[in-house]
Amino acid sequence: MNIKVFSLIAAVAATNLVVFGAEQEAKVFAVRTTHPERRTIAQSLVKTGSLTAPAEVALCAKVPGRLAATALADGTSVEEGTRAKAGDVLARLDDREYRIARDSAQAATAAARALADDAAREFSRTERLRASNVASEQDFDIARFARDRTAAALAQAEGGLAAAELDLEETVIRAPFDGVVAAKKLHPGAMVTAASEIYTFVATDPLRVLFELPTTAIPLLKPGETKIAVTVDAYPDEVVPLVVADAYPTASSETRTVTVRALLPNKDGRYRPGMFAKGEFALDERANVLTVPFEAVLRIRDKNCVYRVKDGKVLLTDVAVGLRHDAVIEIASGLADDDEIVIDGLHRLADGAPVRVVN
Numbered sequence: 541m542n543i544k545v546f547s548l549i550a551a552v553a554a555t556n557l558v559v560f561g562a563e564q565e566a567k568v569f570a571v572r573t574t575h576p577e578r579r580t581i582a583q584s585l586v587k588t589g590s591l592t593a594p595a596e597v598a599l600c601a602k603v604p605g606r607l608a609a610t611a612l613a614d615g616t617s618v619e620e621g622t623r624a625k626a627g628d629v630l631a632r633l634d635d636r637e638y639r640i641a642r643d644s645a646q647a648a649t650a651a652a653r654a655l656a657d658d659a660a661r662e663f664s665r666t667e668r669l670r671a672s673n674v675a676s677e678q679d680f681d682i683a684r685f686a687r688d689r690t691a692a693a694l695a696q697a698e699g700g701l702a703a704a705e706l707d708l709e710e711t712v713i714r715a716p717f718d719g720v721v722a723a724k725k726l727h728p729g730a731m732v733t734a735a736s737e738i739y740t741f742v743a744t745d746p747l748r749v750l751f752e753l754p755t756t757a758i759p760l761l762k763p764g765e766t767k768i769a770v771t772v773d774a775y776p777d778e779v780v781p782l783v784v785a786d787a788y789p790t791a792s793s794e795t796r797t798v799t800v801r802a803l804l805p806n807k808d809g810r811y812r813p814g815m816f817a818k819g820e821f822a823l824d825e826r827a828n829v830l831t832v833p834f835e836a837v838l839r840i841r842d843k844n845c846v847y848r849v850k851d852g853k854v855l856l857t858d859v860a861v862g863l864r865h866d867a868v869i870e871i872a873s874g875l876a877d878d879d880e881i882v883i884d885g886l887h888r889l890a891d892g893a894p895v896r897v898v899n
Contacts, residue, residue, distance in 0.1 A: 568894045572884035573849055576830045576875050581865035582822035583760070589751035591772070591804065593813040595717060595743040600736055602710040605633035607730045607738070620724055623809070624715035631738050633711040642708050645701035652697035656690040663687040719743040720809065742813065745806040749782065749817050752797040760823040761787060761800065768802055769820040772811055780804065824863065830875060831868040836883045837861060846875065847882040847889055849897065854882060856891040
């Protein structure tokens with residue numbers, strides 16, 4: 541190649557470089573921006589839990605006898621799923637023998653009371669006669685002994701009557717609390733003893749929702765305040781807002797977790813013990829903090845940064861971050877409420893680059 545041709549090629553190349561550099565220098569980047577927003581955020585912890593009944597008892601008869609009826613007071617048959625209020629009748633034993641025992645105890649008590657009243661009057665009369673030196677000391681002692689003996693007999697008869705009335709009352713099996721019959725074990729005609737379970741009865745309103753949380757989360761819990769967004773597996777589209785009721789006083793030595801309890805209202809019985817639930821715990825909740833979208837924060841040289849837009853250019857700004865919640869993150873320092881920050885197109889930028897906002 542001759543010298544003139546080579547010089548021409550070199551000149552053309554130099555011209556192209558100058559043009560290309562000018563284009564690069566004049567390039568303006570299109571970005572989307574937003575402003576920081578103040579909101580309440582919290583550290584989230586999602587755990588799986590289960591629904592349990594707060595109370596479950598085996599309903600048995602305290603006295604033996606034949607099961608006469610398994611029905612409510614209005615005659616409605618009691619079956620699995622029957623709901624009852626505390627004190628409602630659920631079953632009855634044949635009470636004829638217990639009524640006879642009660643009536644006999646009443647008669648015995650009446651007779652004992654008559655004897656005791658007569659002996660008390662006789663003692664009073666003898667006491668007056670002794671004061672007038674008409675009755676002897678022996679007569680007085682006999683009257684006092686008769687009064688005390690008949691009074692003791694009356695007390696014994698009254699105790700027997702109370703026991704007979706209690707036994708008669710125990711022939712009626714009642715609901716110990718508001719709940720539902722979970723299982724029916726016996727039917728009319730069966731002979732029952734104190735060990736015979738007639739029903740399994742459970743409380744269902746409210747239900748307990750139990751979660752296992754790591755011990756590291758316990759210092760952040762505030763019973764009565766910490767919020768939980770609960771979703772029961774049977775109703776996946778429904779989120780029930782609850783709060784932490786309490787945490788068990790001991791941790792598991794195997795899993796290093798603590799059982800945390802919430803109470804789920806269940807007046808209509810939609811939820812059943814044994815169902816699974818998912819709970820999102822709002823730990824360390826903070827109100828009125830400055831937040832930005834999480835994608836607006838870059839990690840550069842071990843620092844958290846954002847791009848602020850000012851006078852048509854971006855400024856790389858160091859920030860201190862706090863809690864992250866869903867798609868936003870707390871900005872503890874480094875930004876003001878009216879700052880405009882880049883949320884899209886960050887990775888093409890450099891400090892001082894010209895930008896055009898295309899929100």
